[in-house]
Amino acid sequence: MSANTNEGIRIRCDYPGGNVKVASIDEERGVVEVAPDMRDSSGRWFHWDFTVSGAAGRRLHFRFPDGCEYLSSLGPAVRPGGGAAWSWLHADGKRHEPANAFDYTFAPGEDETRFAVSIPYSQRDWDAFLASLGRRPDVRPGVLCRSQGGRRDTELLRIPCAGAPASWLFVFIARQHSCETSASPVLEGVVQGALADTPEGRWVRGNADCLFVPFMDKDGVEDGDQGKNRIPHDHNRDYAAGRYASVRALKTLVGEASCGRRLVFLDLHSPHVRSLPHCPEQDQVFSFGSADPVLDATWNRFRRHWADAQRGGALAYDGSFDIHAGEGYDKQCAEDLAHGLMSARDWAQTLPGCFLATTCEFGYSLCGGVFSFAAARELGRNLLRAVQRTATEAPFRQPDT
Numbered sequence: 001m002s003a004n005t006n007e008g009i010r011i012r013c014d015y016p017g018g019n020v021k022v023a024s025i026d027e028e029r030g031v032v033e034v035a036p037d038m039r040d041s042s043g044r045w046f047h048w049d050f051t052v053s054g055a056a057g058r059r060l061h062f063r064f065p066d067g068c069e070y071l072s073s074l075g076p077a078v079r080p081g082g083g084a085a086w087s088w089l090h091a092d093g094k095r096h097e098p099a100n101a102f103d104y105t106f107a108p109g110e111d112e113t114r115f116a117v118s119i120p121y122s123q124r125d126w127d128a129f130l131a132s133l134g135r136r137p138d139v140r141p142g143v144l145c146r147s148q149g150g151r152r153d154t155e156l157l158r159i160p161c162a163g164a165p166a167s168w169l170f171v172f173i174a175r176q177h178s179c180e181t182s183a184s185p186v187l188e189g190v191v192q193g194a195l196a197d198t199p200e201g202r203w204v205r206g207n208a209d210c211l212f213v214p215f216m217d218k219d220g221v222e223d224g225d226q227g228k229n230r231i232p233h234d235h236n237r238d239y240a241a242g243r244y245a246s247v248r249a250l251k252t253l254v255g256e257a258s259c260g261r262r263l264v265f266l267d268l269h270s271p272h273v274r275s276l277p278h279c280p281e282q283d284q285v286f287s288f289g290s291a292d293p294v295l296d297a298t299w300n301r302f303r304r305h306w307a308d309a310q311r312g313g314a315l316a317y318d319g320s321f322d323i324h325a326g327e328g329y330d331k332q333c334a335e336d337l338a339h340g341l342m343s344a345r346d347w348a349q350t351l352p353g354c355f356l357a358t359t360c361e362f363g364y365s366l367c368g369g370v371f372s373f374a375a376a377r378e379l380g381r382n383l384l385r386a387v388q389r390t391a392t393e394a395p396f397r398q399p400d401t
Ligand SMILES: [Zn+2]
Pocket: 176, 177, 180, 269, 270, 271
């Protein structure tokens, strides 16, 4: 769509991941009032993604409703003028305040500038990533199931074990909450790690079947939904109820494929949009411990290996922001479980061969450093390395009874 300044300021979100409700545009003062479109999510959440035209040479003030955080710690992600490169409004790492407004000056001739709460990631990004891997016989793209609305495929990538038979099953999933884009390049990094010509990559390909589901809520990703807090519950509270097709298909697949094997199950997420005084971990990398003492001991070994592998990386991870069982947000998860709202990790931990099952969270813009896709892929490669080292460090054993 081309811009014509005579038409004034225009805002659109008619593309994968797009989401906005425009409340008002004050042409004269240059004030634009917008809000996320909540659709079928309850309460308030913060996913929005829109493109502005007709504002070349102007400075605009974008304002969201009061009373909630709508901007990440570094402000909006910006892609100026229909280009390819995304950056943060505060790429220097300076914290953006307030959390519900920002100003932006459009250069003369700048048009079709896209703003989003996070750096977007949808199917076309995954397709480009798969294409970047080239043709390899050990990379098997496929389909987990049709999407919830039946309009699309929910992708499943397999990297089958080269040796036979595999004694391990590694499962990595993302976007159970469709808005959580920072998890996606981390997942790419995990795939890169599994395919790498490194000791860890070679071990994984020789000992494990690897399954990757990049978009558990596929329709939500493409439609630009919040995904979080869907009514009556979202994908990551669906592992008892089985309301969603992808959850049912994943449970069947992993339940069968993990039989007689040791299972590693990692569910990748993004946390709240920015840190707050009582939850500093939201601008970091963190994962969750387990109420099961054996699984918790394995998780502790894993986080130590991850911190070792990530040392010197662009995004800091040293385990200090991890949430132990019964603490912080894990209390809410336990309460949800008591009400029958089972998460993916809760479910995976019930499987007989479960060795390690956790949720990993990756801050949107500050993530132990300034978030970029390159840095997130590095984090993912090191995550895979840590899983491999945890798996090979000690023989698996059942808890003493
Ligand atoms: Zn999430």
